Amino acid sequence: MAFMQWNSELELQIVEIDRQHQRLVELINQFDDAVQAQQGVEMLDKVLNELLDYTKTHFKFEEALLAKHGYPTYPEHKAEHDALAEKVVFMQDMFKEGNPPDSNMLLNFLKIWLKEHILDVDKQYAPYLQEQGVV
Secondary structure, rough: OOOOOHHHHHHHOHHHHHHHHHHHHHHHHOOOOOOHHOOOOHHHHHHHHHHHHHHHHHHHHHHHHHHHHHOOOOHHHHHHHHHHHHHHHHHHHHHOOOOOHHHHHHHHHHHHHHHHHHHHHHHHHHHHHHHHHHH
């Protein structure tokens, strides 16, 4: 069983964003697979970098979409993205310095953050974007 399951509860009914969120779930699961296989710091760093790169890509896409459609709480949404990026860059730096954070703690943090972000924050903008014709 995968570490994090994609399910209909996480769907926003916005095709591209749902696809990107599914990819983030897949990447978290790949990181979990690497942790469980005890693949070592270099492999964990490689998988984590891929996850972080894709997260940045997703954030840019989502932020551009929200800005384009004049989402009223866009600044707050972006600030939440920025806060996560800052935390994850700190953890990434720890990997590079040879002092990686506990991998299971990092996995749980990413899983909880993504799930709560989708359910509590992204679900707030979904109806607004749907009203704007974004599906």
